[in-house]
Amino acid sequence: MRKIILSLLALSLGLTIIAGGSALAAAKGDPLAAWKPAFDPSGAEYTYLLSNVSHPVIEGVGFGYRLRDAVWEKSNGRLYVDFRPLSQLGGEKDVIRKLKMGAIQGMMSSSVAAANVADRLGIVNLPYVVDTFDKLDTFRNDPELWQPFANAAKDIQVVDITGYGPYGWATTTPVRSLEDAKTVNFRIAQAPVNTDFYKAWGLKFTVMPWPDVPQALQTGVITGLDHTAIVCNITKKFTVAKYFTELDYAQGLFVHLMNKRWLNKLPEDLQQILLETIAEESAKTRERTKEQQAKQIAAAKEAGVEFIILPAAEKAKLAELATPIYEKWGEKIGQAYLDKVRTTLGK
Numbered sequence: 001m002r003k004i005i006l007s008l009l010a011l012s013l014g015l016t017i018i019a020g021g022s023a024l025a026a027a028k029g030d031p032l033a034a035w036k037p038a039f040d041p042s043g044a045e046y047t048y049l050l051s052n053v054s055h056p057v058i059e060g061v062g063f064g065y066r067l068r069d070a071v072w073e074k075s076n077g078r079l080y081v082d083f084r085p086l087s088q089l090g091g092e093k094d095v096i097r098k099l100k101m102g103a104i105q106g107m108m109s110s111s112v113a114a115a116n117v118a119d120r121l122g123i124v125n126l127p128y129v130v131d132t133f134d135k136l137d138t139f140r141n142d143p144e145l146w147q148p149f150a151n152a153a154k155d156i157q158v159v160d161i162t163g164y165g166p167y168g169w170a171t172t173t174p175v176r177s178l179e180d181a182k183t184v185n186f187r188i189a190q191a192p193v194n195t196d197f198y199k200a201w202g203l204k205f206t207v208m209p210w211p212d213v214p215q216a217l218q219t220g221v222i223t224g225l226d227h228t229a230i231v232c233n234i235t236k237k238f239t240v241a242k243y244f245t246e247l248d249y250a251q252g253l254f255v256h257l258m259n260k261r262w263l264n265k266l267p268e269d270l271q272q273i274l275l276e277t278i279a280e281e282s283a284k285t286r287e288r289t290k291e292q293q294a295k296q297i298a299a300a301k302e303a304g305v306e307f308i309i310l311p312a313a314e315k316a317k318l319a320e321l322a323t324p325i326y327e328k329w330g331e332k333i334g335q336a337y338l339d340k341v342r343t344t345l346g347k
Contacts, residue, residue: 031086032056032085037069043077046266048080048106050082050104051085051090051108052083052108052254053091054085055234059289061164063162067081068082070277070280079273095107096116106257106259108162108257111125111251111252112125117153117156117257119152119332119333120334123333123338126325127318128250130251132248133166133251133289135345136251157263158258159258159279161286163286164230164253164254165296166252166293167226168229168247168248169224169225170224172220172241173243175245185221186203186222186224187217187224188226189226196329205226206222208222229300233297242306244307244308248310326338
């Protein structure tokens with residue numbers, strides 16, 4: 001009898017722990033609950049599995065859900081855009097491999113990672129080439145500039161671009177000149193082009209995965225961050241780095257990549273719906289990003305972050321120091337194409 005009672009008590013305690021764990025998980029909530037579809041996608045004839053590593057609160061990422069809803073409506077429920085942000089399908093290098101294999105159909109790749117698909121895609125990372133919102137719109141809407149970029153890879157099509165704002169320096173001490181910048185240890189993205197121009201600029205830097213940044217910034221392992229004001233404010237980096245130098249050397253972009261083999265197998269009417277809707281929603285999202293940039297900067301300033309505009313002479317110095325990089329990457333990208341882009345956007 002004593003053994004039976006002890007067994008029942010153990011079972012009761014186990015059930016209590018399980019129930020408590022379930023309640024705790026529910027209390028934490030689903031970070032994507034607000035973006036769940038208002039329809040049942042189970043009846044779709046075709047599915048477009050689309051990946052991204054970031055959070056949809058960034059307008060350039062939230063695009064994926066707006067695309068999902070618009071395509072569902074236009075296709076009368078035949079095509080479902082199964083959007084998976086927050087690295088649900090893995091890190092960018094892993095997802096690029098899956099995209100090439102056809103395990104997934106689409107990816108909104110960060111511009112720094114996109115150069116791993118084709119060297120030519122690295123053009124948008126070069127300093128002071130596609131560096132403003134207006135230049136980005138011109139680059140996207142001029143077929144002579146866009147088509148060589150869109151068709152840079154053999155099995156992957158670049159179908160459009162969204163973004164997360166202009167790059168600058170979030171730092172723990174104010175940076176008002178290149179000399180100030182030389183005292184900072186910057187975290188930069190894991191991309192060869194970024195490594196090249198930081199070496200050319202003569203700055204100290206650490207190549208570091210994004211998940212390692214918060215602790216490194218808090219402990220002083222890094223004292224600066226090469227990123228955009230939108231991302232730095234949304235991800236709370238400004239709680240440690242109280243200064244932001246508006247360098248504006250490039251636009252932070254999500255390059256929308258699609259597996260060509262999958263696209264070609266899709267019925268023509270659905271191909272048209274998907275591509276046209278991507279173009280429409282991407283253009284709207286680029287406008288949303290401009291608005292988000294202004295709002296996030298205003299919010300950061302209100303919280304005490306000092307925004308510093310780097311003088312034009314200092315920007316010119318950075319562009320001049322990057323001259324060898326334009327030559328090196330011109331060989332990879334295609335020198336004639338790079339010259340055409342720089343000349344057209346420079347007018």
